[in-house]
Amino acid sequence: MRRLLLDNVTAGMKLAKPLYSADGRILLNAGLEIKDRYLDRLRNLEVTYVYIEDDLTADIDVPDVVSEKARVEAVSSAKQVMESVKVGHKVDATEAKRVANMLVDELCRSHGTLVNFVDMRTKADYLFGHSVNVCILATMTGISLGYDELRLRDLGVGALLHDVGKLMVPPAIVNKTDRLTPDELAEVRKHAMYGFETLRKNPDVSLMSAHCAFQHHERYDGSGYPRSLRDSDIHQFAQIVALADVYDALTADVSYRQAVPVYEALAIITKAAGTYFDPELVEPFVANIAPYPIGSVVRLSDNRVGVVVDISHESKTKPVVRVIADEHKRRINELVEIDLSKNSRLYIADVVER
Ligand SMILES: [Fe+2]
Numbered sequence: 001m002r003r004l005l006l007d008n009v010t011a012g013m014k015l016a017k018p019l020y021s022a023d024g025r026i027l028l029n030a031g032l033e034i035k036d037r038y039l040d041r042l043r044n045l046e047v048t049y050v051y052i053e054d055d056l057t058a059d060i061d062v063p064d065v066v067s068e069k070a071r072v073e074a075v076s077s078a079k080q081v082m083e084s085v086k087v088g089h090k091v092d093a094t095e096a097k098r099v100a101n102m103l104v105d106e107l108c109r110s111h112g113t114l115v116n117f118v119d120m121r122t123k124a125d126y127l128f129g130h131s132v133n134v135c136i137l138a139t140m141t142g143i144s145l146g147y148d149e150l151r152l153r154d155l156g157v158g159a160l161l162h163d164v165g166k167l168m169v170p171p172a173i174v175n176k177t178d179r180l181t182p183d184e185l186a187e188v189r190k191h192a193m194y195g196f197e198t199l200r201k202n203p204d205v206s207l208m209s210a211h212c213a214f215q216h217h218e219r220y221d222g223s224g225y226p227r228s229l230r231d232s233d234i235h236q237f238a239q240i241v242a243l244a245d246v247y248d249a250l251t252a253d254v255s256y257r258q259a260v261p262v263y264e265a266l267a268i269i270t271k272a273a274g275t276y277f278d279p280e281l282v283e284p285f286v287a288n289i290a291p292y293p294i295g296s297v298v299r300l301s302d303n304r305v306g307v308v309v310d311i312s313h314e315s316k317t318k319p320v321v322r323v324i325a326d327e328h329k330r331r332i333n334e335l336v337e338i339d340l341s342k343n344s345r346l347y348i349a350d351v352v353e354r
Pocket residue numbers: 162163191216217
């Protein structure tokens with residue numbers, strides 16, 4: 001399978017992965033041949049990427065750090081937990097912990113696998129998919145830092161619920177696509193405090209998890225909010241959640257900006273080491289993410305186009321690429337794979353499908 005921007009998907013292509021709604025229903029199934037009406041549906045759902053199948057890439061599997069089943073279950077549970085808060089219930093800490101523990105367990109087992117995911121998520125369900133992604137990315141960082149299971153679980157719950165306060169901000173402001181007025185911006189920023197208050201009052205949520213909500217918009221150099229904390233005054237859990245939050249937001253289409261490619265998001269994060277983020281945390285964070293995820297379509301320095309098929313921890317920026325088109329954009333049919341880590345002349349010039 002390979003990953004394409006929805007703009008580049010045409011009728012007749014075959015969907016390689018199912019598209020789920022946040023409540024776990026399959027919206028479009030794997031194997032489905034894309035017709036114009038499905039394309040319209042995907043556009044209406046505002047999906048950024050889809051994985052498609054063709055004979056050149058049929059054998060390429062995109063390994064994930066957590067199973068599809070766990071991810072779908074986690075998103076649907078995050079939705080349930082967070083939406084019940086919206087209608088005034090307290091956070092179902094038992095459920096949040098169950099989901100965070102499930103993800104922590106899977107991530108401990110898959111440790112060593114690089115993050116390849118670029119979600120097929122719909123815009124309406126952004127917050128829930130984002131919460132789960134932040135939980136996954138934060139937990140992986142905690143594992144790299146050598147956290148024990150207890151800390152991983154508190155970090156996981158905090159990461160999963162870091163934005164729960166968003167549901168206490170009027171939806172008209174949260175979903176506004178135009179520029180926010182200063183008053184509206186101030187209101188959105190209160191989500192950190194709202195989330196903290198809700199979690200802090202809950203005897204089943206650890207205070208450290210609650211601090212992920214309170215401090216995930218603080219920045220290492222003191223430029224964040226709500227309290228302009230600096231450096232080690234910001235709880236390390238919250239600093240990790242901040243990294244995961246910024247990274248995941250960069251790789252998604254949001255109302256004011258299109259998704260940036262993974263390698264660019266990683267470059268932005270790396271550049272912010274020492275200003276927004278603690279360099280000691282940036283390193284373990286980026287170490288877990290594949291800059292050119294498996295399934296990405298890339299242009300090589302000699303203008304040939306290929307799909308990333310394999311990647312190793314040691315040479316993350318030099319993956320194995322299967323050529324699918326020559327320098328004149330003519331499709332090639334024979335199997336040509338180039339291991340860029342063993343070829344010093346060639347490199348990735350560009351990500352064709354972002
Ligand atoms: Fe936030």
